[in-house]
Amino acid sequence: DAGITQSPRYKITETGRQVTLMCHQTWSHSYMFWYRQDLGHGLRLIYYSAAADITDKGEVPDGYVVSRSKTENFPLTLESATRSQTSVYFCASSLDRGQRGGYTFGSGTRLTVV
Amino acid sequence: GESVGLHLPTLSVQEGDNSIINCAYSNSASDYFIWYKQESGKGPQFIIDIRSNMDKRQGQRVTVLLNKTVKHLSLQIAATQPGDSAVYFCAENRDNQGGKLIFGQGTELSVKP
Numbered sequence: 362d363a364g365i366t367q368s369p370r371y372k373i374t375e376t377g378r379q380v381t382l383m384c385h386q387t388w389s390h391s392y393m394f395w396y397r398q399d400l401g402h403g404l405r406l407i408y409y410s411a412a413a414d415i416t417d418k419g420e421v422p423d424g425y426v427v428s429r430s431k432t433e434n435f436p437l438t439l440e441s442a443t444r445s446q447t448s449v450y451f452c453a454s455s456l457d458r459g460q461r462g463g464y465t466f467g468s469g470t471r472l473t474v475v
Numbered sequence: 476g477e478s479v480g481l482h483l484p485t486l487s488v489q490e491g492d493n494s495i496i497n498c499a500y501s502n503s504a505s506d507y508f509i510w511y512k513q514e515s516g517k518g519p520q521f522i523i524d525i526r527s528n529m530d531k532r533q534g535q536r537v538t539v540l541l542n543k544t545v546k547h548l549s550l551q552i553a554a555t556q557p558g559d560s561a562v563y564f565c566a567e568n569r570d571n572q573g574g575k576l577i578f579g580q581g582t583e584l585s586v587k588p
Contacts, residue, residue, distance in 0.1 A: 394575075394576075396578075402580070403564065403578045403579060403580040403581055404519070404564070404576075404578040405578075406575055406576070406577075409575060419575065451518050451519070453518075453576075458568075462509075462521055462524065463509040463511070463521050463524060463566065463568065463576060464521075464576060465521070466518030466519045466520070467518050468516075468517055468518050469516075469517070469518050
């Protein structure tokens with residue numbers, strides 16, 4: 362969807378390195394979310410944000426850091442990447458708490474940690 | 476525990492047949508459900524939603540049924556087409572938990588020509 366973009370599309374990094382995944386939306390949606398998708402686990406929520414400067418943990422936040430200084434951006438940082446963080450990461454946004462039409466997802470970032 | 480889950484991981488249907496994908500949930504307080512379609516290499520895409528004050532909702536070729544008594548919902552796709560091949564997720568929006576979406580593991584639908 363052109364309104365929410367993730368970068369990079371693919372990333373290979375080494376264990377122990379810091380890596381940041383970017384998410385940008387053009388709708389001024391209040392809510393933004395980061396999910397990871399792994400075989401056998403479906404989509405699991407890492408962090409979410411209700412507005413700029415407001416973030417909260419999801420199901421699997423360990424090893425990740427987020428910030429939201431601007432409404433349109435919600436970067437996800439892996440401070441010291443581990444192999445278990447190899448996954449596909451999806452960013453999503455929502456105008457409200459998702460009660461009207463759920464979320465709109467980006468195309469994902471496939472991250473491989475070697 | 477609270478969860479949203481799917482009964483079958485894979486479903487194979489013949490082109491033109493109807494497809495039914497099932498989903499069970501355990502949180503009786505859940506009041507809003509969404510079905511997503513995810514094609515290979517893409518993010519999940521909204522298909523249809525339903526609130527707990529309804530038991531049926533129809534869209535274009537898709538129908539969602541909700542049975543609150545047994546905490547079950549299903550997605551029916553009429554006249555399934557090759558373009559319907561994807562993974563389908565049901566998701567529960569827990570407004571009382573900050574509006575987070577909780578996803579089931581997904582059912583892969585394969586349409587045979």
